[in-house]
Amino acid sequence: MKFYSLGNTTSHVDFKTATLKGQAEDKGLYFPATIPVLPSHFFQQIESYSKEEIAFTVMKSYLENVLPPKVLQNILDETINFKFPLVPVTGNIFSLELFHGPTMAFKDVGARFMSRCLRYFAENLTKKITVLVATSGDTGGAVAHGFYEVEGVDVVILYPSGKVSSVQELQLTTLGKNIFALEVDGNFDDCQQLVKQAFSDKDLNEKLILTSANSINVARWLPQQLYYFFAYQQWNDKTNPPVFSVPSGNFGNVAAGLLAYKSGLPVSKFIAACNENDVVPRFLKTGNYEPKKAIATLSNAMDVGDPSNFIRILELFEKDYEQLKNILVSYVISDVETKEAIKQVYKQYNYLMDPHGAVGFAALEKYIQQHTQQKGIFLETAHHLKFYELIEKIIEKNIHSDQIEKLLKKNKSSVLMKADYQIIKEFLLSK
């Protein structure tokens, strides 16, 4: 399978090059040249497959000729070696729990897959690989843990000072060794801008093998479609396919879901569940895409004012706005509604949600109120304990667990920096 740049569709590269580069030279995101369509018997018999078999079936065509089948199967087995349970919450709403990985967030899957691919590719490179990544919350921890002690790879993480939760911050600043955390005096968009600048810096890219582990990287993005297949496998009512509500920030996750749909996965509707960063909901209403400065909300990993992956969604639908609107709807959920959802679901159903999952739940609830025949799944993208301070306030109860206590006893180690490209560049060259 080849991948082309969404900046300039003439140059085609393979998965290895797309993974190592992160982004094409023309600054475009890479996109698969063909969308594999899976046979209908795969979907009819999906319950008889193991999750490892599902993963291999879905991923193999993207990696043909780049990873030997055995290597790919091993990488996938390591990537998904925890559970992805579909848990009933109300009569018609289910939670797909994606937080059973090492950093308690769904980004573990993409980070683990990418790190293991890079470990394989690094074996025959002469220079060390530097992974450069901007995080608005959970990417940092997932990437830090996914790459920790991976031979031949250094990781540099940029995160906005004061805008990630204390648990998120500790997960990305306490490992050491090949993991470096830079605390940037700015917001997520500033961090993302600095990363983009580094990738387009010719001089820097001659000196280092620089790659991104953001969701723009195909190795992070592609395996995320597996969540939707795992959910469908566990879905009882196959004649009435699920509505998926996806808490969205940079739009990688929902774009991966739409990719799964294009590969034949039965889905009734996708909901892009957003906090008050509402660029995409407004686009779906007006047809105008107008990026904005990110606003800080309770679901901080979704505080994105110019979602990078949205362009992949447009490409999936060949920019056909009407066709896209048939399958994708979007809701904006305020912080007040997010808190209300957490409180209500805990009281009524004894189920605790994190603020990101709560945005997904609240959006799904709104949709189902208008479409009462439908049942749906919200993606619970992080464990509520990662946000225990907030959750304790909302439910007025102590939920501190051992896991969190242990993390809080670790010491943060990061370097505070101005959002200035020259300073970041010097750091990259000197570490």
Ligand SMILES: *Cc1c(COP(=O)(O)O)cnc(C)c1O
């Ligand atoms: C990153 C993240 C999101 C947003 O996912 P995107 O793919 O960027 O849309 C949602 N919830 C959590 C917990 C996250 O870490």
